Amino acid sequence: QVQLVESGGGLVQPGGSLRVSCAASGLTFSSYYMSWVRQAPGKGLEWVSAIDPSGGNTYYADSVKGRFTISRDNAKNTLYLQMNSLKPEDTALYYCKTQRDWGQGTQVTVSS
Numbered sequence: 001q002v003q004l005v006e007s008g009g010g011l012v013q014p015g016g017s018l019r020v021s022c023a024a025s026g027l028t029f030s031s032y033y034m035s036w037v038r039q040a041p042g043k044g045l046e047w048v049s050a051i052d053p054s055g056g057n058t059y060y061a062d063s064v065k066g067r068f069t070i071s072r073d074n075a076k077n078t079l080y081l082q083m084n085s086l087k088p089e090d091t092a093l094y095y096c097k098t099q100r101d102w103g104q105g106t107q108v109t110v111s112s
Helices: none
Strands: 003-007 010-012 018-025 034-039 045-051 058-060 068-073 078-083 092-097 106-110
Touching (some): 003 092, 018 034, 018 106, 034 068, 034 078, 045 068, 058 068
Antiparallel strands (some): 034 092, 045 058, 092 106
């Protein structure tokens, strides 16, 4: 049974930084593309970033390019999203996912 558990969300001021994590279990983590997807209040899902199984290739939405960095530690079965220069419009519930499985999300709120 695949489990994806996000953590690290919280309240941060505009311009600040935050790193969210996703601990994976029940799958061969090093074989999976992984993604971050977010949902802002009252809005639809927005794909944020993805990373290939080795971590050698990363992909970003234009809205976060240059500010967010996705990474993974296959030895720890953990996916990360480092978020810098945060803006109020980054406020959302952040989910990690495989092609099929989703975590429960971690809330990121950017506000002064």
